[in-house]
Amino acid sequence: MIHETVVTTVTPEGKPHIAPMGVRQQGDTFLLMPFLPSATYDNVISTGCAVVNFTTDVRVFAGCVTGRRTWPTVAARHVRCVRLADTLAHAELRLASVEYDSQRPTLVMECVARCTNAPFTGLNRAQAAVIEGAVLISRLTMLPREKIDAELAYLSIAIGKTAGPRELQAWQWLMDAVHAFFARPAEADHVPTEEAL
Structure with missing residues (x-):
């Protein structure tokens, strides 16, 4: 696991x-x-x-x-x-x-x-959606746009239903990164990626 x-x-x-x-x-x-x-x-x-x-x-x-x-x-x-x-x-x-x-x-x-350090207060679907969204963002240069759009649309359902302020802020950062990425000329395609997300 x-x-x-x-x-x-x-x-x-x-x-x-x-x-x-x-x-x-x-x-x-x-x-x-x-x-x-x-x-x-x-x-x-x-x-x-x-x-x-x-x-x-x-x-x-x-x-x-x-x-x-x-x-x-x-x-x-x-x-x-x-x-x-x-x-x-x-x-x-x-x-x-x-x-x-x-x-x-x-x-x-x-x-x-x-x-x-603090109590665990339970699982939240929006938190899982943000993590999945972050993985997608780290792979923008590797995946077709149709797949990215489809997966983000599905993940946004959990955001809309269960997100709190932190999840909403994180999701907005991800959406801003996607919009900025697809607004760039193709030869400039680059997105910050993490080491092993």
Whole structure:
């Protein structure tokens, strides 16, 4: 199973990097598989640590794929890293080993601490729709417009029925990115993508 999370890392100088990323978990082992080139990969190799954040604030997912990468962080407790300030829970990780691959290496991370920061209040369909929308946005250069339009139309149903203010803001960022992308000349096609969303 892949869990949609937000991975936080820091540069050797301590500058935070925030990246939505699907992670696999096997007991106390987490597998991070960023696509190269990757700031997450570089930071983990340099510092030997990362934090996996479990958040329902889908603005972070939508924000990162639309160029909004600055989110409040606080220091982690057990590794030299940061976590999102507004996250329900997080796992602090240390690098155990690397399975090298030229396109998508696997960072095998051992969990050294699990922390609960706020209660989980339930699932929301709009949150899932935003995450799916963010995945689509990260693939605008790879998918036909008809598929993107059809999937966004379907996802917008959940937004219309169940979204709160955060989900509405995140969805608007995604829609703005889609409109801007299709308004560009074909030779300028580029959209900010995330490392392993």
